[in-house]
Amino acid sequence: MSHNCDSCVALAELERMGVKLDKFDRVVALAGNPNTGKSTLFNALTGLKQHTGNWPGKTVTRAEGGFEFGKVRYKLVDLPGTYSLLSASSDEEVARDFLLFGRPDATVVVVDATALERNLNLVIQVLEITDRVVVAVNLMDEAARKGIDVDVRSLSRDLGVPAVGIVARTGDGLHALLESVDGVSSGAIVTKPLHVTGTPEFQRAVAELVPLIEQAAPGVPNARWIAIRLLDGDAQVEEALATGRLAQLVAEQQGATERFSQKMALQGAQ
Amino acid sequence: MATTAAAAEAIRRAAGLRDTLNVSFRDEAVRSIYSEATRIAGRAAHQSHERRFDFDQRIDRLVTSPVFGLPIMGLMLAAVFWLTIAGANVPSAMLANAFFWFEDQAATAFEAVGFPWWVTGFVWHGVFRGLAWVVSVMLPPMAIFFPLFTMLEDLGYLPRVAFNLDFLFRGAGAHGKQALTMAMGFGCNAAGVIATRVIDSPRERLVAILTNNFVPCNGRFPTLIMLATIFVGAAFPASFASLAAAGAVMGIVLIGVVFTLAVSWALSRTMLRGEASAFTLELPPYRRPGVLRILYTSLIDRTLFVLWRAMLTAAPAGAVIWILANITVGGTSLAQHIASGLNPLGYAMGLDGVILLAYIIAIPANEIVVPTMLMVYMKTGMMSDMDSFDDIKTLLVDRNGWTLLTAVNLMLFSLLHNPCATTILTIYRETLSKKWTAIGALMPLAIGFIVTILVATIWRLVAA
Numbered sequence: 001m002s003h004n005c006d007s008c009v010a011l012a013e014l015e016r017m018g019v020k021l022d023k024f025d026r027v028v029a030l031a032g033n034p035n036t037g038k039s040t041l042f043n044a045l046t047g048l049k050q051h052t053g054n055w056p057g058k059t060v061t062r063a064e065g066g067f068e069f070g071k072v073r074y075k076l077v078d079l080p081g082t083y084s085l086l087s088a089s090s091d092e093e094v095a096r097d098f099l100l101f102g103r104p105d106a107t108v109v110v111v112d113a114t115a116l117e118r119n120l121n122l123v124i125q126v127l128e129i130t131d132r133v134v135v136a137v138n139l140m141d142e143a144a145r146k147g148i149d150v151d152v153r154s155l156s157r158d159l160g161v162p163a164v165g166i167v168a169r170t171g172d173g174l175h176a177l178l179e180s181v182d183g184v185s186s187g188a189i190v191t192k193p194l195h196v197t198g199t200p201e202f203q204r205a206v207a208e209l210v211p212l213i214e215q216a217a218p219g220v221p222n223a224r225w226i227a228i229r230l231l232d233g234d235a236q237v238e239e240a241l242a243t244g245r246l247a248q249l250v251a252e253q254q255g256a257t258e259r260f261s262q263k264m265a266l267q268g269a270q
Numbered sequence: 271m272a273t274t275a276a277a278a279e280a281i282r283r284a285a286g287l288r289d290t291l292n293v294s295f296r297d298e299a300v301r302s303i304y305s306e307a308t309r310i311a312g313r314a315a316h317q318s319h320e321r322r323f324d325f326d327q328r329i330d331r332l333v334t335s336p337v338f339g340l341p342i343m344g345l346m347l348a349a350v351f352w353l354t355i356a357g358a359n360v361p362s363a364m365l366a367n368a369f370f371w372f373e374d375q376a377a378t379a380f381e382a383v384g385f386p387w388w389v390t391g392f393v394w395h396g397v398f399r400g401l402a403w404v405v406s407v408m409l410p411p412m413a414i415f416f417p418l419f420t421m422l423e424d425l426g427y428l429p430r431v432a433f434n435l436d437f438l439f440r441g442a443g444a445h446g447k448q449a450l451t452m453a454m455g456f457g458c459n460a461a462g463v464i465a466t467r468v469i470d471s472p473r474e475r476l477v478a479i480l481t482n483n484f485v486p487c488n489g490r491f492p493t494l495i496m497l498a499t500i501f502v503g504a505a506f507p508a509s510f511a512s513l514a515a516a517g518a519v520m521g522i523v524l525i526g527v528v529f530t531l532a533v534s535w536a537l538s539r540t541m542l543r544g545e546a547s548a549f550t551l552e553l554p555p556y557r558r559p560g561v562l563r564i565l566y567t568s569l570i571d572r573t574l575f576v577l578w579r580a581m582l583t584a585a586p587a588g589a590v591i592w593i594l595a596n597i598t599v600g601g602t603s604l605a606q607h608i609a610s611g612l613n614p615l616g617y618a619m620g621l622d623g624v625i626l627l628a629y630i631i632a633i634p635a636n637e638i639v640v641p642t643m644l645m646v647y648m649k650t651g652m653m654s655d656m657d658s659f660d661d662i663k664t665l666l667v668d669r670n671g672w673t674l675l676t677a678v679n680l681m682l683f684s685l686l687h688n689p690c691a692t693t694i695l696t697i698y699r700e701t702l703s704k705k706w707t708a709i710g711a712l713m714p715l716a717i718g719f720i721v722t723i724l725v726a727t728i729w730r731l732v733a734a
Contacts, residue, residue: 035554080467114555116315120307142555149316158310169560196302205287209280216277228299230284231291241277 014178015068016047024066024075026185029102031095031126032110033119034081037138039063041110041168042078045178069178072186077104083118085125099129100222106132106185108177113143113150113165123159127193129225134180135163140172160192205231217246326555330430334553339434346427347523350418352516355495355503358410359512365409369402392592400588403641404580408492412577415491416568419456424559428453429551440546442531443538445474447549448481452530455485459689460696462487467700473544477534479697480710483689484530486523489580489636493684494519496640500663501677518681526685529717541709579692580637587631587638591645605646619719620679620726624670629683634691639684675729679722686718 030038042048046065063078079095099107109126111119116137126133137152156163162180166173183189209227214220226246229237240246333342373394380390422428432449439446447469455462462482469475486494495515503515538544594605609623616622628643644662647670666672688711689697698707 035552113315117307117311120311121303124303124306142557143315147318149318151314151316155310155314158313194306196299196306199291199298201291202299205284205291208287209284212276212280212283216273216280218273227284230280231288233285233288238281242274242281244274244277247273 014045014174016045024073026072026105027075027077027102028181028185029077029079029098029104029107030110031079031099031107031122032081033083033112033115033122036081036110036112036119037168038078038081038110041108041136041138041166042076044168044171044174046076070182072182074181074185077102082122084122085129099126100225101220103221104130104132106134106181108134108136108181110136110138110168113137113139114146114148116150116155120159124194124196127159127161127195128228129222131161131191131193132184133159133161133191133193134177134184135159135161136168136177137163137165138168140165141167141170158194160194162189162191202231213241216241217244220246329556330553333427333430334433339430343431343434344520346422348516348520350415350422351519351523352512353418354411354415354491355499355515355519356512357414358495359499361410362406365406366402369406370399373398373402388596391596392589396592397585397588399645400584400591400638400641401581403644404584404638405577407496407640408580408637409573409577411492411495412488412573413569415488416457416573417564420564420568421559423453424557424564426554426556429553432551433553436551438531439534442535443544443546444477444481444531444534445469445471445546445549446551448474448478448530448534451478451482452485452527455482455487457488459483459485459487459693463693463696463700470549471544471547473542474547476701476706477537477542479700480537480706480713481530481533483693483710483714484526484533484685486526486685487636487690489690490639490684491519492637493640494522494681496662497677497681497684498522500666501674504663522681522685525682529686533713533717580635583632583635584638584641587634587642588645590631591642595646609646618726619683619722620675620729621683621722622670622676625676625680625683629687633688636684636690675726679725682725683718683722686714686721688712688715 030042032038042063042065045067047067048063048065065076065078067074067076077098079098080092082092082095085092085096085099098104107126107130109123111123123133123135135155137150137155140150143150150165152163152165162184164173164177164180166177168174180189184191206224206227209230210223213223213226213230217226220226226237226241230241237246332338376398377390377394380394381387428450431453432446435449436446439448448466450468451462451465454465459482462485463479466475466478466482469478498515498518499511502518503511506514538546591605594608595603597604599607605624605627609627612623612626616624616626619626624646625643627646628639631642632639644665647665666676688694694707694711697710698704701707701710
């Protein structure tokens, strides 16, 4: 692989902006299983030095940073690692709430090339929430060392969203990743995300609930996902809907939380 | 309101629809997610050649083995302490020399220019001396300890620690991931408290938050290291001194872990009753640590960050001490008055009034306990400069009556007392409960009082 040249192209066009977040054009979220290298990718893109470590669950708050690519300014939000979006622990809630209500222009799901199957469970769940997804297959070098070949084109075809192989630690593949992020977030790349459909009765039930939810919480994104959670009997979502907290969550996640996040990132760095 | 009515209707309708669906509809959906993931992964990933030799697994079998796991962990921790103590000695003394030489020069220059004595005293013997102590006592050990610790973290060793300690935490009714948050506490207890977010169950998370303070943070390590070096290390031949000192620090850390487990056990049976919940923990592959990045994060982010915080609190503390030591009422300074007021309690704890005064002034940050203490002693002892740990020992033992009991109990009290202000604030932000914050702050302090008074009483009985 001509990784040196690849990364120098990325370097030439990538402007790392650290925490200078006053003006940005698009918001990109970083999601993924724990310990797949989200923070490493975050640092590589923003030039920040968010603390990284080799253990699952290191990032418990969301950190924000900025970068510019192709004359577009991006705000990048590093979310805590999660195995699924269905659990109730507070770090997973941070990730889930942002994906649901923060309305990122694109979500990069970082997956571990050496443990693809387990990582894809989360990707499929994220696709239930948002269409604008790019899958970053990280740790391609580790996979190669273990004798695992990952065919990203096959992944991309099956998932219906772009998939790019990267090595976040060396910067390998970042240029291709950013091009996909640009395409998906601008709408130039139209994705056809895979939806795992349930039984016909289930589909009917969801369709019946969606309009009611949209009426209850005007402007709520992903009413479909909330309908599924309601059918599931998720007490937290029920409560959020009944108390109007859902509407409040939408407002909160879209509001300017930069100062808050910066402070949290600092604490995480200790 | 129309929206609340719609919300109630949606919830009611959902409950009704749930009954019409097959009970296992969501299980089916989850299962189809899994089978879809398996199918896609199977098509995209291929094992091209057999792995020759699984190095990771071999190492894991050793470091997580029931027999060798814990001893290896202990050895690694002891090695880290030993490297820190042996390596920090000389640079600490050099820094102290340089700073105090500068203090003298600057004070002389101030006098020559004609500043009043109290300006010179306040600026150079108060504020500057506070800063100088913090930097020379803290910088070298931190500059060694943090990179070593970050290296272990980067390598992927922490999850193995959690794996090894799981049976202990489960036995105490706590969550196995508490081992991870405890390890974070070695860096900073406030960071450790935030790290408890990885624990799902609120009960176990509270246990982890309330007990995080029982591992000494980097702000307290310099105190422990200094005392271990002066009092424990010095009792051994020079060639064993740093080894013995490392052993003493290690002993204090182990006592901290024992208290973590014991208090977790007690909480799980009283205020926070419940069983330990099951969890899965991935053992990530070992990764070669990026040396340059480690140096950057541990030196810039951690060391300088902590040092900066220490200096911010040390400067006003130095000023407060100078004022207390130089305002006299009835012939004795305020510092003396307060210290003698605290003396009876200090004596019962095997300490003295000055040490307790230092702890009160140092509530904002534990880092400044020793410098504060020394400054109060110096003011009363009229000692102007100290070049090495030997001079500190002379000051403490010969002029202020310290014994081995004082050193041991100060090490214990440094481990077992209230968290610093930042940590207390973090506990409040994470729990949003005044009650748990108060317990988190006062419980360790109460335990500290009890333990030191017990040790002092028994010590004096045995010695008498």
